[in-house]
Structures are given as C-alpha cells and as structure tokens.
Amino acid sequence: MNINCYMTDLGIRARAASRVLARVSGAEKNAILERIALAIQEQADTLQRANARDVDRALAHGHDAAFIDRLTLSEKVLTMMVKSVRQVAALPDPIGEITSMRMRPTGIQVGQMRVPLGVIGVIYESRPNVTIDAAALCLKSGNAAILRGGSESIESNTAFSVLISEILRTSSLPEDGVQVIDTPDRAAVNKLITMTDYVDVIVPRGGKRLMQKLIGKARVPMIKHLDGVCHVYVDDDADISKALDICDNAKTHRYGTCNTMETLLIARGIAPNILPLLGKLYLDKAVELRVDPAARTILANADIEPLVDATEADWHTEYLAPVLSIRIVDGIDSAIEHINMYGSAHTDAIVTEHYNRAMQFLNEVDSASVIVNASTRFADGFEYGLGTEIGISNNKLHARGPVGLEGLTSLKYIVLGHGEVRL
Incomplete structure (x- = not known):
C-alpha cells in the first residue's frame, strides 16, 4: 500500500464530505445517530465477539489489567455507548446558531454564527468505544471524521466501522463522513498529522508516549492533554x-x-x-x-x-x-x-x-x-451532559476540559446590512 496516496485519498473524500455535512439538518443527523444506537443494541453479540478476539490477543501479549479494562466492551460499556449516542442526538444542534447580534452606529448588524471545524482526525489507542463517540460527535457537529484506532483494538474498530459505513451508505449523509483508517502501518498516523490541506484539527487519545510523539511531529493543530495528574x-x-x-x-x-x-x-x-x-x-x-x-x-x-x-x-x-x-x-x-x-x-x-x-x-x-x-x-463528557466527549483538553485555547459538540465548532462573524458603505 502506498500510504501517501491512501491517506491523501481519505483526506480528499473527507474534505468533500465535510462540505455536505455542514449543511445537513439537525433532524437528519439525529435520525442517523438513532440508527447507530439501535445498531449497537442489535449487533451487541457480534461486537463483543470481535472485541473478545482483541482482548484475548492483549492478554496473550501480557498487557496489564488497566489496559484490558480500557479495551473491553462489556455489556455495561455498550449500554453506556448507546446512552451516549442518544444523549448527543438529544442535544441542541449547535450549527448555524447566531449569537451576539448588535446594531452598529453605521446601520450594519454584527454577530457570530457557529460553524463546524471541517475535518477532524482522531487518533486513539486501546478504547474501541472512541470509534462510536467520535463518529457521533463529529456527525452531530457537522464535521467529517478520519479515525485511527490502535492495532490492539483492530477487530473491535473494524466491526464498528462496518456498522457506521452501512448506516451512512443507506442514508442522506455522505458515506465518507466517517472513515476509519484500516491499516496498522504507523506511517498512516505520521501522514495524517501533517495533512494541513485536508485535516483541520487532530484529537489524540492515548498514553503519554503517543502524545509526545504527536506533539513533536504534528503540523495540524491538536486538541489534547498530555497527563492526568x-x-x-x-x-x-x-x-x-x-x-x-x-x-x-x-x-x-x-x-x-x-x-x-x-x-x-x-x-x-x-x-x-x-x-x-x-x-x-x-x-x-x-x-x-x-x-x-x-x-x-x-x-x-x-x-x-x-x-x-x-x-x-x-x-x-x-x-x-x-x-x-x-x-x-x-x-x-x-x-x-x-x-x-x-x-x-x-x-x-x-x-x-x-x-x-x-x-x-x-x-x-x-x-x-x-x-x-x-x-x-x-470529569467526563457524559457526566457533564455533553453526551460523550471526543477527548479532554487541558489546553487554554479553543477548547478546555471534556470536548463535546461546541468544542468541535468555531465561530465566524456575520454582518447584515441594508446597503451601507464605509465612509
């Protein structure tokens, strides 16, 4: 596989999908999220069988109890995932919200409109539930997502990818709205974090070693935290x-x-x-x-x-x-x-x-x-009423704390005039 060509193709398709997602109605997005929640319930056995293969492999490689806990899709975790997706669907759609409109002495009205960031790249390790969390938040906030899970959860992530792709393929939303990188080659990550033409922000979720690596090499802006002391x-x-x-x-x-x-x-x-x-x-x-x-x-x-x-x-x-x-x-x-x-x-x-x-x-x-x-x-997106979180940020710029829908949006100024010209 030529990684550069593969990743560039993902980026081009994600950028095109992001332009469509930016104008999809809240009702359409909520309908897709409900279908995802139902599919997780209906396919729970299939998802857990795939996850069991990941867990067995992790145990054979001697991973510790904390790692296995993060990796395991228990019945409780799947139930929480369903609740999280439905909670995201129940939240107000932030896209298109206009705030702070004010009349200026010149006669123009100035305000701000909330808009998607565009394409979100999410890099994560042993938490397969992030595939669903990230997909739900990105879709609801009008963003396209490129997801790259760790090789240790490849079976689980593939199962979730198939589930999401099938739903998008039979919906009004672009199928490329959520793409899961299907190669374990680390060169894919190195490419993703430098694709400034196609990716607007990277959200890494993983250990300190992953964070330090990305911080040193990334050219795309990141929403991240390094430690949780x-x-x-x-x-x-x-x-x-x-x-x-x-x-x-x-x-x-x-x-x-x-x-x-x-x-x-x-x-x-x-x-x-x-x-x-x-x-x-x-x-x-x-x-x-x-x-x-x-x-x-x-x-x-x-x-x-x-x-x-x-x-x-x-x-x-x-x-x-x-x-x-x-x-x-x-x-x-x-x-x-x-x-x-x-x-x-x-x-x-x-x-x-x-x-x-x-x-x-x-x-x-x-x-x-x-x-x-x-x-x-x-300190968690679900507990804070965000539905779920795409990550937790201890940055001071843009987003801080659990990053939900609002953290995946930006504001642009809008001006309403009546023929005014600047003197």
Whole structure:
C-alpha cells in the first residue's frame, strides 16, 4: 500500500464530505445517530465477539489489567455507548446558531454564527468505544471524521466501522463522513498529522508516549492533554464521611483513566482523624501508598503498612495503576501551590464545608475541571451532559476540559446590512 496516496485519498473524500455535512439538518443527523444506537443494541453479540478476539490477543501479549479494562466492551460499556449516542442526538444542534447580534452606529448588524471545524482526525489507542463517540460527535457537529484506532483494538474498530459505513451508505449523509483508517502501518498516523490541506484539527487519545510523539511531529493543530495528574485536597473543614467516599471513588473506581486521582493532599489539622481510615481503605484494596514523612508518621502510628517513601518524581506521576501519592499540607494555600506546581491542569477537587475556601479553590486552581465536594471521576463528557466527549483538553485555547459538540465548532462573524458603505 502506498500510504501517501491512501491517506491523501481519505483526506480528499473527507474534505468533500465535510462540505455536505455542514449543511445537513439537525433532524437528519439525529435520525442517523438513532440508527447507530439501535445498531449497537442489535449487533451487541457480534461486537463483543470481535472485541473478545482483541482482548484475548492483549492478554496473550501480557498487557496489564488497566489496559484490558480500557479495551473491553462489556455489556455495561455498550449500554453506556448507546446512552451516549442518544444523549448527543438529544442535544441542541449547535450549527448555524447566531449569537451576539448588535446594531452598529453605521446601520450594519454584527454577530457570530457557529460553524463546524471541517475535518477532524482522531487518533486513539486501546478504547474501541472512541470509534462510536467520535463518529457521533463529529456527525452531530457537522464535521467529517478520519479515525485511527490502535492495532490492539483492530477487530473491535473494524466491526464498528462496518456498522457506521452501512448506516451512512443507506442514508442522506455522505458515506465518507466517517472513515476509519484500516491499516496498522504507523506511517498512516505520521501522514495524517501533517495533512494541513485536508485535516483541520487532530484529537489524540492515548498514553503519554503517543502524545509526545504527536506533539513533536504534528503540523495540524491538536486538541489534547498530555497527563492526568489529578488531585483531591481534603480541607480542615471537610466532612469526613464525604471525604472517605470521594477519595475512595476518585482513586479506586477505575485505575486506568485520565481523571483518576493520583495524589491525595490532606490538611494537617484533619490528617490524624482521616488518614488512618483512608490508609486502611486503600490497603484493603491493594493500593500502594507513597507517602511524605508526615503521612508516614500518622499511618505508622495507626499500624497501617506497608508504605513507600514518596520521591519528587511521584508528585509529577500519572500512575494509571493502584498506586497513590499522599502528602500532608499546611492548608489550602499550600494545597493550591502544590497542585499548580505538580498538576497537569486536568482535574482537581477539594472536599470542604468552608464556602470561602471552596471559592478560593475554584478561582485559583488552574485546571480544566475544578470540583468541589465530588469525585474527580466526574470529569467526563457524559457526566457533564455533553453526551460523550471526543477527548479532554487541558489546553487554554479553543477548547478546555471534556470536548463535546461546541468544542468541535468555531465561530465566524456575520454582518447584515441594508446597503451601507464605509465612509
């Protein structure tokens, strides 16, 4: 296969499809999304058989539990996918929305119209559900999509590709509106991220190694995050019952996600009361604890062992595993300083009953999602009411946080006149 020719052909067809999608009605797009949701339900057995082949191969290659969890299309995951597609369909169509119209002294009216970005390239690794999430969001937002899943999920992605292609082929939407790259050759990715004539934005979803590679080589703009070093800070005025539930969920609900807590910060005043309880909870779930000297003293006095001394590197680390760093801080100012120094601007939470401290945390923590009295695991497009997400961005330009429909659009100025000329 000539990769340059193959990818250029995909780009040409995607660009042509994007021009058609930009003018498709909301009702037509919603009808297609409902057909996709129904097809996932009806073909669940076929999809899971394809996925099982991916999982078996991953197990044979020795991938860890977090990897297998991301790869597996369980009944619960498929049900959530159906709900996500239908939630996207139920959202207002952003395309063509006109806002901020105002009359100028010259007589012209000036406003803005929301429009698609054009062609979205999505590169992802071991999450086959991204194929459906990306297709649903791109179609609803009037964008064409070029999708490139990882080789580890090739069977699952192929099954989803066949499902989507069949629906588009028998619809009013262009079949090339969603194209899945069907070669595992990495040269296809290298080409995709440089196709500035055909691709408007790249959304990478994967590990740090993938992100670093793309950042170094991409010429197409990217919506991305590099790390998910997420924190929970337990304030002196925290409700201990709430804190136990939140800190448990934030770390142990799922280990391999970018919104999982990696560092726990606890105010010095409340630490003797809550840390022994949390320490027992985590060790009962086989979570390795990497602690600073103050945390070690409190946990050792409560006979909570084994413990590992935290290093400077631990405060920077996204484990994606049952490992947790714990640090005792003097108070909210120290917690915010730690988060802004070591965090990845992804998601951080405070547990407190003190209103002013909650507001200070919201104002001063420089992250894409900042949470009061809830788990970091809520930093997710579905949970935020976006239907789903095409990715999470800790960029400050264009899109920040979970990227849904609005994040895949732009604004252009529109001017309505009555024959005015500039003097």
